[in-house]
Amino acid sequence: MDFNDSKNIFLQIRDWLADQIMQDKILPGDRIPSVRELAVDMEVNRNTVMRSYSLMEDDGIIENKRGIGFFVAADAKHNLLELRKKEFFETELPAILHQVEVLKLTSDDLNALLTLIQSNDHENQ
Template sequence: MTVEWNDNQPIYRQLRDLVAQRIMDGSFPEGEAVPSVRQVAADYQINHLTVGKAYQELVDAGVLEKRRGLGMFVTAGACKALTSNEKEQFIDEEVPAFLERARVLGLDVNEVVTLLLETGGRD
């Protein structure tokens, strides 16, 4: 699998977010091991220290746990915690930015709501 790394943020943060997304979508189930640091480094052709830093941030957040000699595992409740954090960030940061952009474009709240209802079923 290939990933297009962008220059907007460090690769370890992008990898951290990718792993978090995979936990939330069930690709990395709770209680199961995530791919090893060396495997991820080889798969994505990035430095193992970069992978280690991404994993460490997830350990610090309580989403992954280290098991000596076994690797990294997704903790119980990780999906719920990540989803809760993502919702909070969406509400606190993305919604206000979206509404400000709509305001700048001259859209009032009723127009925005109508547009959301009309386009809500799109894939």
């Protein structure tokens, strides 16, 4: 995994694991790599991975079964969806709305975008 400087590494690891869950590459009940395994694979400190796992555990995304390892929680995908929506509305949407205002985009501009999104949705179904 290539890390970028715009976000803390432990958050990037959390986002990567979250993406794996959201894309059904890791399913509820699946065991995820141990802290040590993932730290070696990603070439980061174990404490960095543990910080990611702790955050995900606090958010109800993974569960720690003592002596066995970490597993994807049954309702992980639902919890992730809610968390990501909240993050979007709190952090990303205000910046987008600011750009809409600065660029003086009209409702016609935005309707064209929504039409494009809807046509892509229909193609993917």
